[in-house]
Amino acid sequence: MLSDIxxxxxxxxxILSVFVVGAASPGPATLMIVNVAAGxxxxxxVILALxxxxxxxxxxxxxxxxxxxxxxxxxxxxxxxxxxGGGYLLYLAFKSIRSxxxxxxxLQRPAMAGTAPMRPARxxxxxxLLHLTNPKAPLVWxxxxxxxxxxxxxxxxxxxxxxxxxxxxxLIFVGYALLFSTRxxxxxxxxxxxxxxxxxxxxxxxxxxxILTLKSV
Numbered sequence: 627m628l629s630d631i632x633x634x635x636x637x638x639x640x641i642l643s644v645f646v647v648g649a650a651s652p653g654p655a656t657l658m659i660v661n662v663a664a665g666x667x668x669x670x671x672v673i674l675a676l677x678x679x680x681x682x683x684x685x686x687x688x689x690x691x692x693x694x695x696x697x698x699x700x701x702x703x704x705x706x707x708x709x710x711g712g713g714y715l716l717y718l719a720f721k722s723i724r725s726x727x728x729x730x731x732x733l734q735r736p737a738m739a740g741t742a743p744m745r746p747a748r749x750x751x752x753x754x755l756l757h758l759t760n761p762k763a764p765l766v767w768x769x770x771x772x773x774x775x776x777x778x779x780x781x782x783x784x785x786x787x788x789x790x791x792x793x794x795x796x797l798i799f800v801g802y803a804l805l806f807s808t809r810x811x812x813x814x815x816x817x818x819x820x821x822x823x824x825x826x827x828x829x830x831x832x833x834x835x836x837i838l839t840l841k842s843v
Contacts, residue, residue: 638787644833645770645791649682649798651722651826655756659799662749663806671803673746677753679795682767684758686791689767690784704772708837711769715834719827726823772837 650656655678663671757763770791771784805811 637783638790641770641787642790642794644836646794646798647826647829647833648766648770649791649795651830655753655799656802658753658756659802660806663803664809668804668807670746670749671807672800673749674753675799675803676796677750677755678757678799679753679792680750681754681757682763682795683788683792685763686767686788689764689771690781690788708772710765711772712834712837714765715769715830715837719829719831719834722823722827722830724827726820726825726827769833769837 659671659675659678662674771787
């Protein structure tokens, strides 16, 4: 069993590292979780986070199925996907660093008073639809999967990567929901937002360069 995992372990770890940077960095999903956690409490935020994770898994499976088919038929498609994924990460790097330098997109917490609690099912669908209607989500997965794979990547490797990333997504997003359900943590997050944006932008830039310099085999 360990002998089967050993050869692909470096690829899985590389894929996971890129995914963690993307999933843990500030974005629409993170901000929504923070806002719900701060304004509505821990339980609604956890349910919302599970909806977001579900949407991410859906996009991951779609990306992996198309990715496998494309890599088996055309090295050109692999190059195109590599350029799209790497270019998108560089775009995110630019936006994140610019946001940090300019101090844009400050956290806004919803008022708690007079706000009717949302039913758990609606909260879940709210998170699910956030990710399913985000056209950037499949590009993020495309970038993530392309980092540690080649045109000869096996379906087993891709779906192992998805399972690993999905587990990490639960830990990250539910972790955010638990962490930011306290107002003090939310205030600390807001105070550190600018340097975090710059740091995350730098990491996105390095990941984008890594993807663009990959060579197909």
